[in-house]
Amino acid sequence: MHVTIHDVAARAGVSPATVSLVLNGRPCRVSENTRQRVRQAAQELGFRSAAPRPLVGILLPDISNLFFSSIGQAFLLEARAQGNDAIVMVHGDQPGQDLANLDTLLSRGVGGVVMVRSARTTPEEEDTLREKILKSRIPVVVMDRKMDIPNVKSVLLDxxxxxxxxxxxxxxxxxxxxxxxxxxxxxxxxxxxxxxxxxxxxxxxxxxxxxxxxxxxxxxxxxxxxxxxxxxxxxxxxxxxxxxxxxxxxxxxxxxxxxxxxxxxxxxxxxxxxxxxxxxxxxxxxxPVEEMGRAAATLLKQMMYQPQCAQDRLFLPSxxxxxxxxxxxxxxxx
Incomplete structure (x- = not known):
């Protein structure tokens, strides 16, 4: 069975972001005791990192819409400039597909996700999504939405x-x-x-x-x-x-x-x-599409490495x- 970063996190009793920080040797405020626990969990499970750099993902409704594709491009450029590899997934604005795509990203061991949500998510799907995000403990940045979950922050427009x-x-x-x-x-x-x-x-x-x-x-x-x-x-x-x-x-x-x-x-x-x-x-x-896309990448990085500093961002249109x-x-x- 393929062992993911989330399996290691569950075994060590820490967040996936902490596992990513420790196993990739990134500077962070993690005690030596926690570091040893993470390394031991990875060794016991036979975990092998699939990527030399931290991996992040973005979920988009539709790249044929220039607004969404512009956000995605700005996010990708900023994420890569910050030293992250990035995956783009498109859910086609279809109900339930954003859930499936999130599962795919989690299975790839991403350290964080930016989500541009579907406009057609049903209340039942919304509940499932909230539960999945909360259970994963993975940092998530939601564009143009608010979700009252500890591991979720938002980039908003008025x-x-x-x-x-x-x-x-x-x-x-x-x-x-x-x-x-x-x-x-x-x-x-x-x-x-x-x-x-x-x-x-x-x-x-x-x-x-x-x-x-x-x-x-x-x-x-x-x-x-x-x-x-x-x-x-x-x-x-x-x-x-x-x-x-x-x-x-x-x-x-x-x-x-x-x-x-x-x-x-x-x-x-x-x-x-x-x-x-x-x-x-x-x-x-x-x-300010490009600025919002870059802000999403920066906020996600803060949530991964300095969660105490991460705050929602609000932008004004013109x-x-x-x-x-x-x-x-x-x-x-x-």
């Missing part, structure tokens, strides 16, 4: 404030009927952005109209699908919960011979690279105004 900034800007431009295409509403990030949309309307004393909200799936097809419905609701602007949905709005507008922003203002969320290269550059709420938004009353748009 999603509610980002959405509030986007909708507030459209309101300042004179838009009062603002359509909204969300992601799956079971996703906590999606719910936070919807609250930000509602906050901005409330600040402007405009009643929230649920009929202007369309639940999508964070994909371009959502923009194509819901554009005719929202146009039928007489919206003059659309807030998309990510840039991929906004790309679908662009596609739909071409099919209907509509001009952006002359006939419709569009604003996205994420700030992925294509936003600036469109024929009409997209206004968007930009997340509003990038480009040519896809304008006032509906601006004569230059006609």
């Amino acid at each position: 999603n509610r404030e980002g959405a509030r900034m986007a909708v507030r800007y459209l309101l300042e431009q004179g838009h009062t009927r603002i359509g909204c295409i969300t992601g799956p509403l079971e996703d906590v990030v999606c719910r936070e952005r919807l609250l930000g949309y509602q906050d901005a309307l409330e600040e402007a004393a405009i009643a929230y109209d649920e009929s202007l909200i369309c639940q999508g799936d964070y994909r371009p097809e959502d923009g194509v699908k819901y554009l005719p419905y929202l146009l039928g609701k007489s919206v003059t602007g659309i807030f998309c919960f990510n840039d991929m949905i906004a790309l679908g709005i662009y596609t739909g507008c071409r099919a209907y011979h509509l001009r952006i922003p002359a006939d419709l203002s569009v604003i996205g969320y994420d700030g992925i690279p294509f936003c600036e290269t469109l024929d009409v550059p997209l206004s968007t709420v930009e997340q 509003l990038q105004i480009r040519a896809s938004t304008a006032s509906p009353a601006d004569p230059s748009r006609r």
Whole structure:
């Protein structure tokens, strides 16, 4: 039977990170008694380290989405610069697959994991995941989520404030009927952005109209699908919960011979690279993606080697105004 770092940790009564530190000769605050116990457990079990450098992993929903792939790339570069080998696994945003991929990483003896969670995790799967992470005692960094588990820290974005900034800007431009295409509403990030949309309307004393909200799936097809419905609701602007949905709005507008922003203002969320290269550059709420990816790698390293120093990180988005938004009353748009 293949012996993993977790088997050694269980035998020695320590965390997998401690085993990795001791067996790889890394500097750490571990007593000599504990070091001897780890070495003895490894010897008794016949453990052989499979990697000359500490191994870490990252779980991503979908690398075809430039937002996720950018986070993954930034994490990989930073992890390797810190002297770690890294594994990337993609769960395809399929329910349960992130659990299977986590099992694979644990079997490989990783010293820590960064998780970008699926938006479709059921409550039952969430409970199973929490139990597995807690039992493994492995350091885990979760992106854009909070998990109240001792061995989990988070890299967070103020999603509610980002959405509030986007909708507030459209309101300042004179838009009062603002359509909204969300992601799956079971996703906590999606719910936070919807609250930000509602906050901005409330600040402007405009009643929230649920009929202007369309639940999508964070994909371009959502923009194509819901554009005719929202146009039928007489919206003059659309807030998309990510840039991929906004790309679908662009596609739909071409099919209907509509001009952006002359006939419709569009604003996205994420700030992925294509936003600036469109024929009409997209206004968007930009997340500091590369900085967040590097922060995830740094936080994971702290959890592995200096857990007493590890703290959640919170980032603020920024509003990038480009040519896809304008006032509906601006004569230059006609």
